Amino acid sequence: MRRYDKNGPIALTFNALFLIFILAPLFVVCWVSFTPEGFLSMPTTEFSLRWFVAILDHPEFISAFLFSVYLAFGSATVAVALAVPAALATARYRFPGRGMIMAFFMSPLMIPHVVLGVAFLSYLSSLGWAGTYIGLVACHVILIMPYALRLVLASVTGMDKAAEQAARSLGASRWTTFRRVTIPLIMPGVTGGWVLAFITSFDELTMTLFIASPSSTTLPVRMYQHITENVDPLIASVSAVIIFITMILMFVLDRIFGLDKLLVGK
Amino acid sequence: MSFLSLKNVSKQYGDSLAVQDFNLNVEKGEFISLLGPSGCGKTTTLNMIAGFEEPTTGTIEISGKDMTYAAPNTRDIGIVFQSYALFPHMTVAENVGFGLEMRRVGKEERRQRVLETLELVRLTQFADRFPKALSGGQRQRVALARAIVIKPQLLLLDEPLSALDAKIRERMQIELRNIQHEVGVTTILVTHDQAEAMAMSDRIAVMNFGRMARLGAPFEIYEQPGDLFTSNFLGSTNMFDGEVSEQAGDVVMVNCSGVELSVQGNAAKGSKITVGVRPEKIALVEAGLGLIDAKIKTRIFMGTRWAYQLESSLGTLDVTLQNAGHEVAGEGVIVGVTWPRHAIRIFAEG
Numbered sequence: 001m002r003r004y005d006k007n008g009p010i011a012l013t014f015n016a017l018f019l020i021f022i023l024a025p026l027f028v029v030c031w032v033s034f035t036p037e038g039f040l041s042m043p044t045t046e047f048s049l050r051w052f053v054a055i056l057d058h059p060e061f062i063s064a065f066l067f068s069v070y071l072a073f074g075s076a077t078v079a080v081a082l083a084v085p086a087a088l089a090t091a092r093y094r095f096p097g098r099g100m101i102m103a104f105f106m107s108p109l110m111i112p113h114v115v116l117g118v119a120f121l122s123y124l125s126s127l128g129w130a131g132t133y134i135g136l137v138a139c140h141v142i143l144i145m146p147y148a149l150r151l152v153l154a155s156v157t158g159m160d161k162a163a164e165q166a167a168r169s170l171g172a173s174r175w176t177t178f179r180r181v182t183i184p185l186i187m188p189g190v191t192g193g194w195v196l197a198f199i200t201s202f203d204e205l206t207m208t209l210f211i212a213s214p215s216s217t218t219l220p221v222r223m224y225q226h227i228t229e230n231v232d233p234l235i236a237s238v239s240a241v242i243i244f245i246t247m248i249l250m251f252v253l254d255r256i257f258g259l260d261k262l263l264v265g266k
Numbered sequence: 267m268s269f270l271s272l273k274n275v276s277k278q279y280g281d282s283l284a285v286q287d288f289n290l291n292v293e294k295g296e297f298i299s300l301l302g303p304s305g306c307g308k309t310t311t312l313n314m315i316a317g318f319e320e321p322t323t324g325t326i327e328i329s330g331k332d333m334t335y336a337a338p339n340t341r342d343i344g345i346v347f348q349s350y351a352l353f354p355h356m357t358v359a360e361n362v363g364f365g366l367e368m369r370r371v372g373k374e375e376r377r378q379r380v381l382e383t384l385e386l387v388r389l390t391q392f393a394d395r396f397p398k399a400l401s402g403g404q405r406q407r408v409a410l411a412r413a414i415v416i417k418p419q420l421l422l423l424d425e426p427l428s429a430l431d432a433k434i435r436e437r438m439q440i441e442l443r444n445i446q447h448e449v450g451v452t453t454i455l456v457t458h459d460q461a462e463a464m465a466m467s468d469r470i471a472v473m474n475f476g477r478m479a480r481l482g483a484p485f486e487i488y489e490q491p492g493d494l495f496t497s498n499f500l501g502s503t504n505m506f507d508g509e510v511s512e513q514a515g516d517v518v519m520v521n522c523s524g525v526e527l528s529v530q531g532n533a534a535k536g537s538k539i540t541v542g543v544r545p546e547k548i549a550l551v552e553a554g555l556g557l558i559d560a561k562i563k564t565r566i567f568m569g570t571r572w573a574y575q576l577e578s579s580l581g582t583l584d585v586t587l588q589n590a591g592h593e594v595a596g597e598g599v600i601v602g603v604t605w606p607r608h609a610i611r612i613f614a615e616g
Contacts, residue, residue: 163353163354176368180364
């Protein structure tokens with residue numbers, strides 16, 4: 001009998017090449033970060049941690065990192081808090097303007113971030129919110145909303161509505177039903193949406209470049225500013241640290257929820 | 267005064283009427299089935315009783331109180347859903363205890379009652395499992411336990427057995443019926459399976475196109491279906507169109523494709539009517555000794571019975587014979603066909 005669960009040699013080669021294509025740049029960045037030289041180079045004989053130590057001489061990178069985490073945390077939380085009612089309403093009810101609301105929430109995906117950046121800058125300035133945490137959160141929420149909504153929506157659509165009816169018939173009020181049944185059942189989508197929103201917010205550069213101020217600089221913005229002035233391996237070591245943190249985070253998430261499930265929202 | 271009464275209940279979705287002028291009175295402790303094909307309005311009716319939907323017109327009363335627009339959590343109704351609708355993030359015991367928790371029953375009493383109910387459905391040893399780890403039949407019983415542990419005044423069953431395979435389904439029918447008797451709760455079952463409805467109910471309400479087609483005890487409506495729809499839905503029926511050629515007392519002679527059939531009932535001479543006889547009421551005799559002769563086209567052995575298809579001057583006839591343990595006439599044989607006069611019925615004139 002033929003087995004269909006094994007890849008043939010061509011498929012294996014393709015998969016391997018594809019993985020290399022994806023991972024090679026990350027690998028190169030990590031490799032470069034161990035150079036003893038003062039410029040970007042691939043170390044061959046000597047390896048050094050000097051550029052990792054150098055990060056400590058640049059507290060602005062560490063504070064930018066912390067600010068990025070703080071911003072991504074707040075933005076992802078607000079985005080998910082808005083995505084849950086939006087997903088419940090659009091998935092459950094047919095009402096006029098339903099399609100429009102969905103398109104509206106999804107529209108940031110289609111607008112170039114540069115355009116959003118310019119628009120938000122003038123908008124925030126007129127509100128007096130330019131460079132403030134609230135202003136940044138507001139803009140990031142709009143940007144990451146589609147990601148949060150997609151995953152929450154997948155969960156809500158896949159949920160058995162009868163479970164809520166069962167809870168109601170057993171005497172639970174609307175609010176209790178929402179708290180005790182609906183939320184736990186859509187939790188995978190909520191968590192997945194939150195993680196995806198967090199990553200997207202953390203990673204965002206183009207738009208944030210316009211609206212960040214010196215006191216509210218995110219890590220991508222700080223890194224970008226750094227390499228526009230001087231190209232040294234510091235940027236590689238910072239990247240290596242981020243890659244390392246991300247790997248640990250992904251490992252933990254995979255252990256707790258299973259990454260494949262998390263990013264599908266089921 | 268009935269325990270549950272639906273008065274002139276209608277439900278309209280846009281332009282279509284899902285339920286039309288529906289009237290039903292259910293006595294305390296009774297087991298009633300709403301039976302009909304999909305889209306006949308039976309689930310909509312159940313949803314209105316449960317409070318998940320509001321009737322467009324009409325009223326629903328439960329033990330004398332108008333509950334037409336009451337919220338579902340105030341109706342004191344236990345429901346078993348087709349999909350079971352168990353809470354996947356709670357254990358079996360937590361699922362069953364949910365309704366008691368909502369009723370603020372104390373911890374110790376709750377534990378006691380959950381245990382008793384799990385005993386009733388024979389699932390005590392599964393109390394700490396999650397629904398995922400149970401089989402279909404076990405999940406079904408958890409759903410039932412969750413619905414009855416609150417001692418509801420009304421139990422609604424929405425196609426509760428349709429997701430189970432045939433053997434378990436039959437066992438569950440008996441079990442469900444026994445538990446219902448034991449608990450004594452007034453029960454309404456929604457199903458499209460006529461065998462299930464007949465096996466379990468005190469009375470059956472046959473529904474078609476949002477209307478009640480027939481209401482009565484299973485045997486009564488099977489034998490006297492009243493209309494063609496009910497007759498065909500409850501079991502297959504051989505139907506012949508004909509014209510009344512003679513009328514004498516309560517017997518009429520009907521000419522169906524040249525064959526004169528004598529039928530009990532009333533119909534004006536010359537009127538066009540349909541008569542029907544059920545496959546199991548027909549007997550096969552030697553050729554020439556029956557009402558008409560027919561040729562056996564197919565014969566299928568079904569274990570407990572034989573299913574025949576015959577060619578006759580009346581058209582194709584379906585016949586089932588009890589398997590009495592000896593060989594019966596095979597394909598190609600010409601046989602005589604007969605039935606007792608009271609077995610053939612008159613349906614809508616047309």
